[in-house]
Amino acid sequence: MKLLVELPSWLGDCVMLTPAFENLVTYYGNPEITIIGSSVSVEVLKNHPNVVKNLILNKSYSLFFAHLKSFDEYDVFISFRDSYRTKILKIFISAKNKYQFNKNHYLNRHVVEKYNDFVNDALNTFEEPGPLLVYQDNKKIDNSILIAGINPGASYGDAKRWGVEKFSEVALRLSSRYEIIIFGGPDEADIAFEIEKKLIQNNVSNFQNLAGKTSVQELINHISNLSLFITGDSGPMHLAASFQIPTVSIFGPTLHHETSQWKNSRSTIVRKNLSCQPCMKRTCPLKHQNCMNFIKAEEVLSSIDSLLLSYKECGQ
Numbered sequence: 001m002k003l004l005v006e007l008p009s010w011l012g013d014c015v016m017l018t019p020a021f022e023n024l025v026t027y028y029g030n031p032e033i034t035i036i037g038s039s040v041s042v043e044v045l046k047n048h049p050n051v052v053k054n055l056i057l058n059k060s061y062s063l064f065f066a067h068l069k070s071f072d073e074y075d076v077f078i079s080f081r082d083s084y085r086t087k088i089l090k091i092f093i094s095a096k097n098k099y100q101f102n103k104n105h106y107l108n109r110h111v112v113e114k115y116n117d118f119v120n121d122a123l124n125t126f127e128e129p130g131p132l133l134v135y136q137d138n139k140k141i142d143n144s145i146l147i148a149g150i151n152p153g154a155s156y157g158d159a160k161r162w163g164v165e166k167f168s169e170v171a172l173r174l175s176s177r178y179e180i181i182i183f184g185g186p187d188e189a190d191i192a193f194e195i196e197k198k199l200i201q202n203n204v205s206n207f208q209n210l211a212g213k214t215s216v217q218e219l220i221n222h223i224s225n226l227s228l229f230i231t232g233d234s235g236p237m238h239l240a241a242s243f244q245i246p247t248v249s250i251f252g253p254t255l256h257h258e259t260s261q262w263k264n265s266r267s268t269i270v271r272k273n274l275s276c277q278p279c280m281k282r283t284c285p286l287k288h289q290n291c292m293n294f295i296k297a298e299e300v301l302s303s304i305d306s307l308l309l310s311y312k313e314c315g316q
Helices: 011-016 018-027 039-045 061-070 084-092 111-123 164-174 186-201 216-224 235-242 297-313
Strands: 002-006 032-037 051-056 073-079 094-100 147-151 179-182 207-209 228-232 247-250 267-270
Touching: 002 018, 011 018, 011 039, 011 111, 011 235, 018 111, 032 039, 039 051, 039 216, 061 084, 073 084, 084 094, 147 164, 147 235, 164 179, 164 186, 164 228, 164 297, 179 186, 186 207, 216 235, 228 235, 228 297, 235 247, 247 297, 267 297
Parallel strands: 002 032, 002 073, 032 051, 073 094, 147 179, 147 228, 179 207, 228 247, 247 267
Antiparallel strands: none
């Protein structure tokens, strides 16, 4: 059985589809899977044991049509993207059965459930979504010291970002107990540098600033080795959930019941409950960003203590 699977473009969405992906593998009985998608999404799933081939689809339509020549014939084509480009792709792909995700059919539920329901509807099955599952390469970091990850960025937009000064305060307080790793993409290097400067000004040296310096595989390996993760609503947050990393997630304008960590028992959310939430905007339409600005560093630090105490008492 040969499957062609098109992945979502975003890191977090790709992690959140992994339960649905596992249900596909189970249903088709250990199939050979070719994955296609963005450079980020392909990296998340390329180490899956059933993935035999991967292809990065370029946004350029001329290169996109050139890619079509490299596709084989498949038993099934299934896409987790609701896009016009995928509708074109479906026409040219040779497959006995073709399925495409439609976001308008799956509302008011967690993203994991949306993708899983889509697979159930396509295959006429009733499988429940399991935990997130990300396969690593062979470069897992072996480190026995306590490490806290600080992830101040959010690719969706500035409205999701908590203040740099507050992240810096949390990093400073944690540095007495943990090694600190600052994460972020190339577009977030300036934010990470501000936190780095604050740590240096306070004579903290037990940190690494990895913003803009890691591949997706390196990011996966580093996050899998954390003792604690402090993050906004982001792709790395979902990677942490897949490894059951104790996580404090800071939510503002987004739907926490749809994009919070999936099945991570060591997870807590810090958020306000303002009348303007959730607006789902990339920038605050009211120009104040109070959903994030009203969250104090002390609240996050208190949530960290409560989280660590709760699973310590449970013997975890």
